[in-house]
Amino acid sequence: MNVNEREVLYKLIREHEEVMGVSRTTMVALESYRQALKNLKSIDNQTFKDLVIELNTLIKNTEPKIIPLTHLIEEFEIELQIYLENPFEQIRDHALRILSQKLARYENCIQGVIDHGMQVIEENDLIISQSSSLVIRSVLKRAHSELKRKFRVLILDQNFIRIKQLVKELSQEGIEFLVVPEYNLSHLLKTVTKLFIGAVSITPDKKIITTVGTANAVGLCHLNRIPIYLLANSLKFAHRMVSEQHIYRVESQRACDHLTYRYATYSHDQVDLNLIDHVITEKGEATIQK
Amino acid sequence: MGDLLLPVIVFISVYVLISFELLNKAVAAILAVMLLVVLKTTEVRTAIGYIDFETIMLLMGMMAIVAVLRKSGFFAILSVKIAKLTRGNPLSILVLFSLVTAVISAFLDNVTTVLIMVPMVIEITRGMGLDPKIYVITQAMVSNIGGTATLIGDPPNVIIGSTVGLTFNQFAVYLTLPVSVSFIGVLFYCWFANRERFHTIDTNLAKLFSVQLLLEKIEYDFLDIPIDRAFLLKSLGGLGMALLLFVTQSITGLTPGVAALSVAMILFVITAADVEEMLREIDWSTLLFFSGLFILVGILEEKGGIEWIARNIFLRIGHNPYAMVMTVLWVSGIVSGFIDNIPFTITMIPIVRLMLESQAVPHNVLWWALSLGACLGGNLTMIGASANIVSCGMAKKYGYAINFFEFMRTSAIATMISLVLSSVILLAYMLILQ
Numbered sequence: 001m002n003v004n005e006r007e008v009l010y011k012l013i014r015e016h017e018e019v020m021g022v023s024r025t026t027m028v029a030l031e032s033y034r035q036a037l038k039n040l041k042s043i044d045n046q047t048f049k050d051l052v053i054e055l056n057t058l059i060k061n062t063e064p065k066i067i068p069l070t071h072l073i074e075e076f077e078i079e080l081q082i083y084l085e086n087p088f089e090q091i092r093d094h095a096l097r098i099l100s101q102k103l104a105r106y107e108n109c110i111q112g113v114i115d116h117g118m119q120v121i122e123e124n125d126l127i128i129s130q131s132s133s134l135v136i137r138s139v140l141k142r143a144h145s146e147l148k149r150k151f152r153v154l155i156l157d158q159n160f161i162r163i164k165q166l167v168k169e170l171s172q173e174g175i176e177f178l179v180v181p182e183y184n185l186s187h188l189l190k191t192v193t194k195l196f197i198g199a200v201s202i203t204p205d206k207k208i209i210t211t212v213g214t215a216n217a218v219g220l221c222h223l224n225r226i227p228i229y230l231l232a233n234s235l236k237f238a239h240r241m242v243s244e245q246h247i248y249r250v251e252s253q254r255a256c257d258h259l260t261y262r263y264a265t266y267s268h269d270q271v272d273l274n275l276i277d278h279v280i281t282e283k284g285e286a287t288i289q290k
Numbered sequence: 291m292g293d294l295l296l297p298v299i300v301f302i303s304v305y306v307l308i309s310f311e312l313l314n315k316a317v318a319a320i321l322a323v324m325l326l327v328v329l330k331t332t333e334v335r336t337a338i339g340y341i342d343f344e345t346i347m348l349l350m351g352m353m354a355i356v357a358v359l360r361k362s363g364f365f366a367i368l369s370v371k372i373a374k375l376t377r378g379n380p381l382s383i384l385v386l387f388s389l390v391t392a393v394i395s396a397f398l399d400n401v402t403t404v405l406i407m408v409p410m411v412i413e414i415t416r417g418m419g420l421d422p423k424i425y426v427i428t429q430a431m432v433s434n435i436g437g438t439a440t441l442i443g444d445p446p447n448v449i450i451g452s453t454v455g456l457t458f459n460q461f462a463v464y465l466t467l468p469v470s471v472s473f474i475g476v477l478f479y480c481w482f483a484n485r486e487r488f489h490t491i492d493t494n495l496a497k498l499f500s501v502q503l504l505l506e507k508i509e510y511d512f513l514d515i516p517i518d519r520a521f522l523l524k525s526l527g528g529l530g531m532a533l534l535l536f537v538t539q540s541i542t543g544l545t546p547g548v549a550a551l552s553v554a555m556i557l558f559v560i561t562a563a564d565v566e567e568m569l570r571e572i573d574w575s576t577l578l579f580f581s582g583l584f585i586l587v588g589i590l591e592e593k594g595g596i597e598w599i600a601r602n603i604f605l606r607i608g609h610n611p612y613a614m615v616m617t618v619l620w621v622s623g624i625v626s627g628f629i630d631n632i633p634f635t636i637t638m639i640p641i642v643r644l645m646l647e648s649q650a651v652p653h654n655v656l657w658w659a660l661s662l663g664a665c666l667g668g669n670l671t672m673i674g675a676s677a678n679i680v681s682c683g684m685a686k687k688y689g690y691a692i693n694f695f696e697f698m699r700t701s702a703i704a705t706m707i708s709l710v711l712s713s714v715i716l717l718a719y720m721l722i723l724q
Contacts, residue, residue, distance in 0.1 A: 001496045008419040009500045016507060032502035039377055039502075041492040051495035058496055164514075 006058060013062045014248060014267055019161050021133040022200050022236070023110050026069045029059065030103045037095055048088055052080070052095070063248040064209055064268055067201035068109075068235035072102040109233035110135055112282025117196075117231045118143040120280065121151055125193045128221070129166065130156035130182060131211055133198030135231050137166055140196075141173045153177040154192060156185060158213040182213045185220055195221040197271075199232045200245075206273040207242040208232075215269040222275045229278045242270055294593045296331055301586055301595070309629050316575040319582025332589050340588025341581045344547040345452040350577060351550025352442055355528055356402050357571035358557045362525040363517045369410040370512050378418055378501025381488040384428060384481060387411050391429050392436030392473055396443045397533065400433040400677040407433075408681050410512065412688045417504040418497070422690050424487065427700050428480045430681035431669045432473060435708065437677075438665035439469040441536065441546060445580075446626075446635040446664035450657055451546065453639055458536035458546060464658050468715040472666060472708035479704050521561050528557040580632065587636045596637070600644040609649040615659045615716055618642060622663025623709045627670025635664045653723050655716055662712045670705040672697040 001009070016025040033055070043051075056077055060070045076098050083094040117139035121127065129136050143149045153170060155163050157179050170177045180188065195217060200209040208230065221228050238245065248267035253260060279286040300322045307318040326332055359365065372390050376382040387407060395403045408429050415422040437444035441451040441461040451461060481488060491497040535542060535549035544552075558565050590596055604621075607613050618638075626634055642656055668675030672682055672694050678701075682692045 001494075001500075005419045005497070005500070008417065009496070009503070012417065012500065012503050012507065016503065019510065028503065028506050029499075032499050032506060035502040036495055036498035039492060039498050040495055043493060047493075055496045055499055059499075 001054070001058065009058060010063045010248075013066065014064075017066065017132075017200070018159070019132055019165065021131065021135070021198060022066060022068065023106075023198075023233075024134045025066060026072070026106055027103060029066070029069050030072065030099055030106070033059075034096055034099045034103075037092055037099075040092070042088055045084070045086075045088060045091070048091060049084055052077075061246065063246040064200055065238070065245050067238045067245075068106065068233065070238075071235045072106060076102055106233075106235065109235055109282045110138075113231055113233050113280060114138045114142060116282070116284050117229075117280045118147060120194070120229060120278070121147070121149050122193075123150055125149075125151035126154055126191050127151060128154045128156060128185070128192055128195045128217060128226075129197075130158060130163065130213055130217060131196070131198045132162045132165055133231070135233075136196050136198055137169050139231065140175060141169060144173055144175050151175070154185075154188060155179045156182040156213065156217060158182040162211065182216065185217060189220060189224045189226065192221070192224075192226050195226055195228045197228065197230055197276075199230060199236050200268060201236050201238040202230075202232060202273065203238045203240065203242045203245065205241045208271040208273055208276070209242065209245050209247065209268050210271055212266070212269050215271050218271050218275050227277045228275060229280060230273075230276045231280045233282050293331075294590075294595050294598070296329065297326060297586070297589050297593050298595055300326060301590055304583075304586060305629065305633065308633070314575065315630070316578035316582065319579050319586065323582050323585045326586075326589055332585075332592070336592075337585045337589070341584045342449070342453050344545055345449050345584075346577055346580060347547030347551045348442065348448050348452060348545075349445070349580065350572060351532070351547065351552075351554045352399065353572045354554035354568060355525075355532060355550065355557060356398050357568045358554075358561055358563055359398075359525045359529060360402075360406075360571070361563060361568070362522040362561075363513075363515050364522055364525060365406040366512045366515060367517065367522075369406060370509050373410055373414050373508050374505055376414070378414070378498070378504065379490055379492065380415075380418075380420060381481065381490065383411065383414060384425060384488065385477065387425070388428055388432040388473075388477055392432045392439075395433040395436035395677075396439040396469075397529070398443075400437045400444060400675065401680050403433045403436075404429055404677045404681045405684070408684045409688075410508070412685060412690070413508055413511075414504065416688065416690075417507070418501060420487065422685065422688070423692055423696070424480065424484050424700065426681050426685045426690070426692065427697055428477070430675070430678045431476055431480075431701060431704055433677045433681075434665060434668045434675050435469055435473050435476060438472075438662060439465050442550070444665045445576075445632050447661050449580075449632070449635050450639065450661050454654075454657055456654060456657060457539050459539070460654065461661075464654070464719070465661065468658075468662055468712045471711045471715060475707045475711050476669075476704045479707055480700065483700065483703075521563075524561045525557065528553050528560075531556075580636075583633050583636045587633075587640065590637075591640045596640040597644060599637075600641040604641055604645055605648055611649055611651045611655075612717065612720060614645055614649060614651060615655055615720065616713060618645070618656055619659040619663040619713060619716065620709060622660055623667035623705065624670065626664045626667030627674040627705065631664040631668050631675065635660065638664070651720075653719060655719055655723075658719075659712075659716055662716070663709070666705060666708045666712060669701050669708065670698070671701065674701075 056073050059073050079098045080095055083091050113135050121143040155177055157163055197214050202208050251264040254263040304318050304322045307313040308315045372386050376386050391403055391407045408426055411425045411429055412422045415425050441447050441458040532550055532553040535544055536546050607617050638660055642660055672678050685692050
């Protein structure tokens with residue numbers, strides 16, 4: 001892949017992550033890997049190995065890094081290693097099988113987070129969310145349908161594409177919700193009882209890489225002593241520091257009213273893990289060493 | 291001759307106004323009619339009598355059926371399915387989308403077809419890091435080619451079929467071959483001239499992965515609308531019923547206009563669609579434009595203008611039927627590349643009638659020549675057909691501006707190929723069927 005094609009792929013992954021969340025993107029990516037292998041024309045072993053290495057390297061270096069996907073691809077690489085001397089068709093079959101197992105494993109992780117996450121919702125809660133996270137959507141829906149909890153949701157709108165799926169699913173489920181611009185949150189803080197956030201990754205230097213706008217909401221909620229819940233499976237814990245998470249940064253020259261200036265945007269926020277009150281994983285609530 | 295001067299001046303003015311887009315087409319045509327009525331060149335009743343209501347009914351009916359079909363989500367499902375079938379192979383994208391565009395255009399309006407297909411083609415090609423321009427140009431051209439195959443595929447055919455009384459089946463029988471051959475010829479040329487852009491990707495795992503991700507995203511974006519299965523089935527049933535009535539016209543005795551409008555009204559009732567919303571989807575401006583042009587050509591015919599053009603231009607070529615067919619085909623083909631083929635066809639109908647009075651041409655071949663010339667000629671330039679303008683407009687919206695010469699670099703040779711192939715087939719019809 002040349003630089004242009006690589007940029008196109010990374011942009012595509014960012015777009016997926018923005019509208020579907022990290023978990024769904026990870027599952028779609030694993031399934032796409034399987035489909036790509038199925039559509040791959042028969043080639044010799046060495047070429048196949050090179051192609052797998054190329055794709056794995058690309059996936060592990062997306063901007064930003066999709067950490068659950070990175071972990072699963074690393075596991076896939078290790079498990080595939082022992083089959084690499086087999087004929088092409090056999091390696092492909094093993095690769096497909098391993099990827100299916102990774103997909104199933106990830107789905108189990110997500111299911112675990114949802115099972116524990118929905119338990120924290122209480123009667124008459126007013127929960128803030130601004131995420132496209134599949135986990136948060138499922139937690140809200142299942143707490144309503146299975147646990148019969150009566151609660152409301154305050155959706156913070158910064159980019160409608162990101163909250164579209166949440167709005168759609170809450171409407172379908174009949175959960176009461178209100179959408180407010182993210183910058184108007186301060187007016188509603190007295191009535192809010194919880195903030196739910198998702199994460200792209202959690203780094204060893206105690207940072208959470210998360211959706212743009214989350215840092216502001218977390219800051220406001222923390223100052224107003226509103227409990228903040230991070231719903232994240234254990235595969236989201238990264239081995240590398242925040243500076244190595246490849247947060248996508250674009251800088252451009254802007255002109256407005258005869259003024260020109262440099263303008264920079266970042267694809268994701270970083271939030272201090274110390275501001276989080278509860279971390280819900282597939283194994284239940286994790287303890288944070290502050 | 292004095293009676294003729296004013297209608298001719300008004301008629302030429304309307305052509306200039308619409309060709310250079312100086313005025314809205316419908317406004318130009320109706321304003322011209324009003325001017326002739328005010329100046330007592332014609333009377334209101336006579337003017338209304340010139341309107342071919344069969345054509346208007348057919349167009350209105352088909353526009354209403356398409357409006358219901360669009361609402362059903364059918365086109366979104368179809369385009370996503372094709373995108374998935376291509377598996378991101380550049381050549382498959384070109385061939386499969388072109389095939390579907392041509393087939394849909396044969397039954398639906400070309401502009402509607404490109405409005406459905408072109409965004410999907412742009413999404414998939416740019417998502418793969420390819421330049422969408424050649425794909426967009428090809429879609430516009432094949433929609434014009436596909437539209438030529440049937441009575442309802444392209445406005446010139448609607449006009450020819452309705453005013454001359456040719457049936458849906460006659461169009462299908464005589465035009466399927468030249469249209470199919472032209473389609474293959476044009477597609478082959480588009481591939482050959484750009485063959486370095488259509489490399490296969492099935493040995494590149496990273497690209498295959500990227501394509502799969504893209505297809506997932508396209509599915510998510512395009513199918514993110516609630517699909518009402520009952521509504522969808524009723525809409526498809528309506529389209530099927532309309533096509534059945536067209537094919538069985540000789541048995542039922544129902545003209546295509548009556549069939550289309552009846553089915554459209556039945557669809558409004560059985561789908562319980564929001565009628566006001568559906569009616570807003572109908573292109574009233576085009577229907578008004580058609581009505582105005584019918585009146586203008588009617589007046590021109592009444593005053594002897596059409597006969598003058600026929601005798602002094604087209605009948606000068608003599609009475610050789612082969613020469614007549616070739617003249618109508620190529621003149622229509624080239625003129626339609628630069629001016630709107632709707633007014634051109636309406637103007638040509640009485641001329642072709644006069645040509646046929648002077649020398650009979652068997653099996654309506656002269657009408658097929660007019661149809662092929664007027665429809666395929668629209669591919670010659672970017673302004674030759676509405677589908678071209680709309681496709682290029684959409685490409686521009688996505689950030690891929692296609693200019694006049696860029697379009698013509700591909701379209702001029704492609705049009706010549708389709709006209710040459712059509713010429714051969716029309717001549718073969720005359721030789722074999724005589």
